[in-house]
Amino acid sequence: MSIDLVWLRQDLRLADNPLFAGPLGEHLACAYVLDERWLKERRIGAARLGFLWQSLIELRGRLLARGSDLLVRLGDPSEEVAALAAELGARRVRVRWDPGWEETRAVERLAPRLAADCELECLEGGMLFTEDDLPRPVEALPPGFSGFRRRLETVTPQYAGSIPVTLPPWPPQASRGLPPLRWVDVRAAEWSASSLGGFRFTGGERAGLARLNDYLWGSGAVAHYAETRNGLVGADVSSRLSPWLALGCLSAAQVNDALDDWEAERGASDSSRWLRFELWWREYFHWAARQDGRRLYGGATPPDGGEDFAAWCRGETGLPFVDAGMRELTETGWLSNRARQNVASHLVHDLGVDWRLGAAWFERCLIDHDVASNWGNWGYIAGRGRHAKAHRFDVLDQAERYDPQGDYVARWCPELADLPPGNARHRPWRHDPAVFLPPPSLSIQEEAAP
Ligand SMILES: Cc1cc2nc3c(=O)[nH]c(=O)nc-3n(C[C@H](O)[C@H](O)[C@H](O)COP(=O)(O)OP(=O)(O)OC[C@H]3O[C@@H](n4cnc5c(N)ncnc54)[C@H](O)[C@@H]3O)c2cc1C
Known part of the structure; x- marks a missing residue:
């Protein structure tokens, strides 16, 4: 047998x-x-x-x-x-x-x-490319995203394979099944996401395929991705496919094929191209992680982050835009890319806390945690490892640009919701809306980012 x-x-x-x-x-x-x-x-x-x-x-x-x-x-x-x-x-x-x-x-x-x-x-599987598709050995791939993309843009990505109709029977007498979640971790069994996130993530292949189908063909929101992808509020501003991709409930080839079908029927657009571009970023971080091995995590144990780190985790830094993001993260297990970039930049570049502590916190909280994408993006923002250049965001400027009315802040920081819509909601404060502090000397420049 x-x-x-x-x-x-x-x-x-x-x-x-x-x-x-x-x-x-x-x-x-x-x-x-x-x-x-x-x-x-x-x-x-x-x-x-x-x-x-x-x-x-x-x-x-x-x-x-x-x-x-x-x-x-x-x-x-x-x-x-x-x-x-x-x-x-x-x-x-x-x-x-x-x-x-x-x-x-x-x-x-x-x-x-x-x-x-x-x-x-x-x-190998789950990605757009296999090692055999690469024009050169993994170790010789260019260190940066642009070089990686140039190297691979002439290579045809993998097509998604089929689904098995039947499978061989289970071995006789072998144990099977899974323990109830309550036995594993009672907090996880009782946890539920805040409805303020405006989207309910359900694990599994079926839900992942349903979301892909809805984003492309149901709501058709993919048609506006290029304009909405930096949005902070709303179920459809981006695909929200990351949790299913991270656990492999969906493969990158399935998403890529679905985009091909969509483009064949509706025509390629900036939006479909942008979404595919993001899949390339994912691919890049995966191959980079494969090249970097243990270096991906930045070496020895990071120093203690102190109260600044603890306040950042709690969403109590006093910078509303950052606090809103950190609360959304802990209350829903997910965060938009724009918010991730800003909270990460603030921790590393404004508070001076070691990036690895931030990456570890994201690893614990994110339902879409993916080793390569998470640690890779943190290294990219911090300018560590293969990323020689740091990527720093002016958080106040970003808040005004991407949350002009302060709606995002008001949603996650109810103590500020009574302030008039607009910049008042973004001013740094001391956890007492009546006491405003002068803006801290935040970073000035914003770099092109994924
Ligand atoms: C500090 C930091 C940590 C991150 N940690 C993770 C993580 O653990 N897991 C994760 O999947 N993504 C991570 N990202 C990337 C990105 O923020 C999320 O993939 C994206 O916000 C998920 O939302 P979406 O599915 O709506 O993305 P969309 O904008 O709809 O993009 C489609 C898909 O492309 C991929 N993608 C998009 N942007 C990136 C990117 N910058 N890097 C890698 N893949 C990308 C994702 O698989 C995503 O589902 C991180 C980004 C930052 C700045």
Whole structure:
């Protein structure tokens, strides 16, 4: 009896998933391991864990419908997968290559733990390109985004693969299922996003496909992406596909193909081109993470961030535009790109706090946390690692430009909502709207950013 074990990580979907493609064994087991260190070290917060669990539950339903199932365990991923492969007597373990040093190490640590007759197969997928598509080796890719894009713009991106109709049955007597979220983390089980975000994210492949479909064909909001993408309020100002892309409930090729279809019917426009451009930024950070390995995280443990960092996390810096963003982040698990850039710039360049603390906080809070995109974007703003130049934003100027009436601030900082619409709502204050401080000497220049 031949048994295959599929180890799922950031690829929680059935469609266009190379792990389910090609000939499979007579029996198939599918497993996800939640790294216990994420819980112990509080690297995964309630919102992110909740979205992950929804995605796993939905994936289980889809696997069951095709004759398979899902097993979810908690522990050290390499050890748990090795133990499971041994229990099952698996002939092969399949896993997708994920960027990120820890993720790569986990696969490397698994290899020597497997029985001699168990093959470890590491596949690529989920991205626009595979390593074979690259015109030169990964290590030789240009360090900056523009060079990367120039190098690859003549290469045709991967097309999305199909969805399996049936899958091999579950190995006899093998355990299956996932623990209730309440047993894993009661806060995550009880957490719900604030309705002020104006959009409800639901984990899983089905919800991801529905959002893609709605953004392109339902509301058709993609047609205005070029004008709205810097918006701060509203369900449709940007695609909001990031949480599904981050967990692999959707692949980049699926989004790219859908954009091709949309352009074929409605015609290519600045909007469709801008959205594709953003997928390229994602791609760039992924390959950069693969090149950088451990350097992506910036080396040794960062110094303590003190009260400035704590106030930033709480959304109590006294700078309304920043506080609004930080509160939206903790109350919804998501934040627009414009707000991310500003809160990150303020932490690093105005408060002088180490960028790695900000990246770690985002990692805990964001439901779309993606190692390469998060740590890569923080390094880009801080000007660390491969990014020689820092990217600094004048937060007051940005507030006036992107939130001219102060509506965004009023939405997330109710203590300021009674102030007249306009710049009054952006003035720095001391957590008492009556006491305004003179504007701090904030940065002046804004750089071109993703
Ligand atoms: C400090 C900081 C941290 C970030 N952390 C993450 C993260 O952990 N996960 C994440 O997916 N994105 C991250 N981003 C990138 C970006 O902010 C989000 O991808 C975007 O806001 C998600 O909203 P959307 O899906 O509506 O994006 P859209 O504007 O609709 O773009 C479509 C897709 O393109 C990709 N994309 C867009 N902008 C970027 C970018 N700058 N870098 C990489 N990919 C991009 C995303 O997958 C996104 O879903 C970060 C940006 C900053 C400045």
